[in-house]
Amino acid sequence: MTTQHEIILETKRLILRRQVIEDLDDLWALYCDPDITKYIPDAPRSREEAQEELEWHMHGHPKHPEFGLWATIHKESENFIGRCGLLPWEIDGQNEVEVAxxxxxxxxxxxxxxxxAQAILQYGFEKLNIPRLVCLIDGDNTASKKVAMKIGxxxxxxxxxxxxxxxxxxxxxE
Ligand SMILES: CC(C)(COP(=O)(O)OP(=O)(O)OC[C@H]1O[C@@H](n2cnc3c(N)ncnc32)[C@H](O)[C@@H]1OP(=O)(O)O)[C@@H](O)C(=O)NCCC(=O)NCCS
Structure with a gap:
């Protein structure tokens, strides 16, 4: 039996869908690259931790199942090329939702x-009606800052x- 994929959103070149357990090899391979984890202080450090994270996101956040990190699939190659989504945090006593x-x-x-990121922002504002979105970025992470600025x-x-x-x-x- 093949696993059903719950699609969250689609862009010209990408499909973002809920993660499934079969994504574990690809997810762990992503986190094995030190250039990926350099600016993600809470990134999983073992395959077991990657599996815990994946299982957490298979059904969305327990309090906010509409959020989560979604498998990011490159349509042309059908490859799993990342994990992107929306994450809830409490920062300085404020509830925030991060575009990750x-x-x-x-x-x-x-x-x-x-x-x-653009599609997730639009999804958060228009579909989920979130009034404010944030990006949480290491001061040295130039690429991530550029992405944040590109999406306004x-x-x-x-x-x-x-x-x-x-x-x-x-x-x-708006
Ligand atoms: C941040 C990240 C998602 C950007 O992905 P990407 O597909 O390369 O992004 P884009 O192609 O849309 O590029 C966005 C901008 O960043 C620039 N950029 C991409 N990689 C870069 C790098 N390594 N150093 C500096 N700038 C970079 C691009 O040139 C582009 O800017 P421009 O439009 O002025 O040319 C990717 O670098 C990544 O996954 N990094 C590791 C994980 C991470 O840090 N995530 C964010 C945590 S807050």
């Missing part, structure tokens, strides 16, 4: 990160949690 994106290195620089976010402030300092980019729904 990670694309495998061999696919960088083709506009795919921005394409995914602006730098708001620096914040800190137990994993370190990060920058908050934000955008209000």
């Amino acid at each position: 994106y990670t694309i495998a290195k061999q696919y960088w620089g083709q506009g795919l990160g921005s394409e995914a 976010m602006t730098f708001e402030k620096e914040a800190r949690d137990e994993l370190g300092t990060f920058m908050i980019y934000s955008k209000q729904r």
Whole structure:
């Protein structure tokens, strides 16, 4: 029996769908690249942790099943090329929803990160009616800052949690 794929959204070159357990090899391969995890302080550090993360996102966040990290599939090659989505956080006592994106290195620089992020932003604002979205970015992560700015976010402030300092980019729904 083949696993049913629940599609969340589609762009010109990408399909974003709920993760399924068969994605584990691809997801773990993504996290084995130090250039990917460099700016993701809470990235899984073992295959077991990657599986825990995957299982968490198979059904969405327990309190917000409409959020989650979705398998990002390159339509042309049908490859799993990343995990992107929406994540709920509490920052400085405020509930926030993050537009999160990670694309495998061999696919960088083709506009795919921005394409995914733009579609997720639009989905968050228009389908889920979220009034404000943020990107949480390491100060040295130039590519991620560019993606955030390309989707209309602006730098708001620096914040800190137990994993370190990060920058908050934000955008209000129009
Ligand atoms: C951030 C990320 C998703 C961008 O993906 P991408 O598909 O390469 O993004 P795009 O092709 O849409 O590029 C967006 C911009 O960043 C630039 N860029 C891409 N890779 C870059 C790099 N390594 N260094 C500097 N700039 C870079 C692009 O040139 C583009 O800018 P431009 O339009 O001015 O030319 C990808 O680099 C990634 O997955 N990084 C590791 C995980 C990560 O850091 N995620 C974000 C955590 S906040």
